[in-house]
Amino acid sequence: MGQGSHILIQNRTDQDWICFHNHKYQMDGWKFPKKIEAGTEVRVYVEFCEGVFKDEHDDGGEVKYRFASDTDETPSRYIEFAATFKHDRDVYVKLVDVPSKPEALNKTIDLGWRHDGSMPFALYGSKGNYFPIDPGNWMQATMDAIGEYTLKEIAIPGSHDAGMYKRNGHTLFGEDCNTLTQTLSIGGQLANGSRYFDIRPVISGDQYYTGHYTKAIKMTWQGANGESVSDIIKEVNEFTSKRKELIILNLSHDYNADVGNASYRHFNEEEWTGLFGQLSKINGLLHSEANDLTHVKLNDLLADGSKVIVVTEKLDKSQLGKYYRKGFFTSSEFNVYNKYADTNSVSQMMADQIKKMKEHRAAYFLLSWTLTQSHREAATCFLFPSDSILDLAKTANANLYRAFDEISGSLYPNIVYIDKFDSPLALSLVLYINALVCDN
Structure with missing residues (x-):
């Protein structure tokens, strides 16, 4: 064999x-x-x-x-x-x-x-x-079919913990095996078809990075920094300069890691403003007065070229200040149902996500096809490499085909969300969904 x-x-x-x-x-x-x-x-x-x-x-x-x-x-x-x-x-x-x-x-x-x-x-x-289909150009290539549909009516691929393809500094127990969720940069994931990115900003060494941190034991944070925000901006701008695609950056899990390992905290107003200032350098930020961006047709969103939407979880419009609706939106304008299964079992994850998809079909639904390390796996994976997040992702992705049988023209996710976004695999499911929608 x-x-x-x-x-x-x-x-x-x-x-x-x-x-x-x-x-x-x-x-x-x-x-x-x-x-x-x-x-x-x-x-x-x-x-x-x-x-x-x-x-x-x-x-x-x-x-x-x-x-x-x-x-x-x-x-x-x-x-x-x-x-x-x-x-x-x-x-x-x-x-x-x-x-x-x-x-x-x-x-x-x-x-x-x-x-x-x-x-x-x-x-x-x-x-x-x-x-x-060129994965890096799939929206534009299928625009004749999907252009008159809203985001709520079609599907797009997404990347979980999108910036964690390498470590740029880490805590004592922040190893590759328990912090890395991707193998490609944001630019590489864009080229493979991803359009929704889970960006988790952290401050480390007075710089903005993505990060993957967990409060492992009382008063102790463990994890690592990933791709820098400045690199993400460069990659997004390079990508959109040659294409007509929609990109969503969802900001959550913000932490200031410069205040001491026992004292990580969420960003204050000044720190958020500093991050928005950097992200405002992204080209093609969408300006819109729509109350619900998921109900806007794709043709309208992309009428004059590529567009980027930055969604901020747990912030209101007053906290966005001058950036509000000028590329930056609250979760009320882009409200995603996102509840992961929290298991390392493929069968349990699949059952959980399909059940939630059926129960929340009216929502803008994110299918979180991701596996989560057990506490033992997270603590000892440096001794047992097959217990890493990326190995769990490989197992989950190898079973993504099973979602095809659970999907129809009236029951499907809006975001297909995976770790290890290093191929057009999630895009294949998205294109299948969109074909069903257009055929209905």
Whole structure:
């Protein structure tokens, strides 16, 4: 038995895909369907062979699909899924003369390899104009379909504890394994499709960072700083300068870590004002008088380019002062239902979140597909690496496909929220949801 993973294939075109070629060598898992119907998604298990007396570098397979309208026995235009093991395991998709505009698509899309995970691929379009979605440009690419819908009517992907992809200073017990929730910067998460970011600002060394801190024992705070606010501003501005996308930064869990480990406190008015001053350097901050931004159409929000919304939890408009509604909004203008399951069990987390989604379908609902370390895991994960937050995230993300079966055109989350946002996996679920909404 060797390493295995799943390819999550979405056929969001107007044609069935028909298999006309399927070959494998030394692959223990390679069961592609004979047909992938239009508007459906399939999950295909792929496993490399690592048996005794077999050279794993010989492992490989390829399967080719033609469009149903093309009846040629040896079609010249097709979609190919392939696996190789040259220097490492790899899965990729080839688009060969796929009809598109203004010209046919000929490109290779590397899906990489995620052991015990999922690797998403989707193809969109109709009437001979087919295209894969660029995760960094997915809103603009699907605007013809979703533009006249409000945020409350569609879904977007989100990143939990978004700034914690590296440590920039930490307490005695603030290790990678119990503080890091991401593997990419905010810019990297944006490129993979995330549009809602959980930003937890802290003050450390008179500078603003993101942070992940917990009151571990009485009068003692433990944790670490993550990405700096100045770096986040640079990355957001670089991203929006080339695109037409909506970004939401949600501020919560603020702490001043310069006042002593036993005395961490929330920001005072001066400290909030200093943070707002820095964040006001973000380009494209949305100015709006809307009482509920989730009920504004996407076309209106993005009428003149990319926009950024900064939401402040537990602050009122008087505390926002001159910044109020000039890019900065209270949670009453962007009210999200966000209640995590607080468990390290996938089955318990899933049951909890699906139950809450059904009970709060009228709310702007955040599906928190995240696992939480137990107290023992948080305290000892530096001895047991498989107990880290990122390992729990890997397990949660590998099971995100299970949410597909719980979702319909009338029951779905508005934010799909994960740790370890290092692939378009959450986006694949979001695009599925939005297609359901538009088809209703």
